[in-house]
Amino acid sequence: MQDSAATEIKGLRRRAFIPGVLGMSSASGVAPVRLRSSPPDRAGSDREPSVLVIAEQVSVRNDVARELARNFELLHATHFTSALRKLAARPSVSAIILDLALMDGRGASWFLARLVDHAYEGPRILLSSVLGRQQTSSQGSGPRSHFTLATPWVPGELRAHIDRALGTPCAAQPAADM
Secondary structure, eight states: OHHHHHHHHHHHHHHHTSTTGGGOOOSSOOOOOOOOSSOOOOGGGGTSOEEEEEOSOHHHHHHHHHHHTTTSEEEEESSHHHHHHHHHHOTTEEEEEEETTOOOTTOHHHHHHHHHHTTOOSOEEEEESSSOHHHHHHTOSOSSOSEEEESSOOTTHHHHHHHHHHTOOOTTOOOTTO
16 A cells, blocks of 8 residues: 555656646746647648548658648548547548558458448558559459558559549649749
8 A cells, every 4th residue: 555655656746847737836837838639720621632541650651641742631540549530530531541551459350340330431542561563453443442552552553543532633733843
């Protein structure tokens, strides 16, 4: 009993030095800083379709952003629970990109079943580092996933799949830098 009381007191002492924790006033009187878990709404988000990207690897998220960030609002999640929360908060998600290398213990099949529970009818694009290009091309247009794409993919391939799934002819835009 005494050990747990001592641990609790140590914890309170540690927290006492953090301003604004547990209603304790800070010595300097500075109000606690509000943290945002997601970026503020962008002015152009009404025009841009949003895509939920579920991937743990930063390289995969960066590759997706490189192809889609110009014309799509990207929402990132690193595990399935976070992805379901974002989907519940933003039911207008246009497409979902799921990296099958995700190490979430529940598995991709569990997450895809939850999409049915949430009545999500948009395209699901599965990224796989295990399947080869020939295998992924033969698995496209299934009833639950519209496309399966091998990673790494050819530049422009993901964008072409998204455009085809959403029916947006944005793939052939000329570069504005010229």
